[in-house]
Amino acid sequence: MRRHLTVEEAEFALRRGGSVGVWLGPSEPVADGPTVAWVEIAPPDRHEHRVTVRWCRAMDAVEEPVTYDLLALPELGPDYDLEPWDPGFDSDVADGITRHQTLTAALDTLTAVDPKVPQRLVNLSVIHDEYGDWVRAGRPASNAR
Numbered sequence: 001m002r003r004h005l006t007v008e009e010a011e012f013a014l015r016r017g018g019s020v021g022v023w024l025g026p027s028e029p030v031a032d033g034p035t036v037a038w039v040e041i042a043p044p045d046r047h048e049h050r051v052t053v054r055w056c057r058a059m060d061a062v063e064e065p066v067t068y069d070l071l072a073l074p075e076l077g078p079d080y081d082l083e084p085w086d087p088g089f090d091s092d093v094a095d096g097i098t099r100h101q102t103l104t105a106a107l108d109t110l111t112a113v114d115p116k117v118p119q120r121l122v123n124l125s126v127i128h129d130e131y132g133d134w135v136r137a138g139r140p141a142s143n144a145r
Contacts, residue, residue, distance in 0.1 A: 003129060005121040011103050013123060014043040014051065022110060022117050023070075023130035026141060027057055034060040034139075035076065036131065040124055041106055050099040051106045057096075060139070068132035 005013065010020045019042045027037040035057050042052040058073035067073070100106040110117040122130060134140070 003122055003126060004119060005123065007103070007107065007118055007121070010041070010121045014041070014103060017043050019043065019124040020121050021124040021127040021130075022114075022120050022122070023127060023134070024114060025134065026060070026139065030059075030076065032059060034062060036060045036070070036073070036134075038070065038127060038130075039110060040127075041103065041121075048099065050101055051103050053098045053100065053106050053109070055096040055098070062139075068128060068135060070128040070131035072128075 005020060013020050019040055021041065022039050024037040024039065027035045029035055037055070037057045040054040040056060042054065044051055056075060058070070058075045061067045061073055098106070098109060100109065107118055114120075120130070
């Protein structure tokens, strides 16, 4: 079964009120250990009518028991900056959130971080599968697919 969405399918999911996500892979480690990153793309809100991108970073679960549920990992708090993903839009990032007029504009920003983003869109409910695949592959240093 195909997991990844086309851009058109992601747009349809957002119009239906669903969120989509993109697994970005391993990110810069912190003093407490290795971290992983992903983004959640939420549908336009009723007031601003803008797509919201939430940049997420969490501690990787390298200790036993290993979890394959990305959304169960402890997210890093505001003490950690977004530098590992920041493609140069410092003033646009507030609390790990960027807002865009359209999904295409959001994808343009994400593509600056990883050119393969448009080919790796998934429904948010299955983003943990992306993390699980990476864990089962031995946690490779790159997120090449």
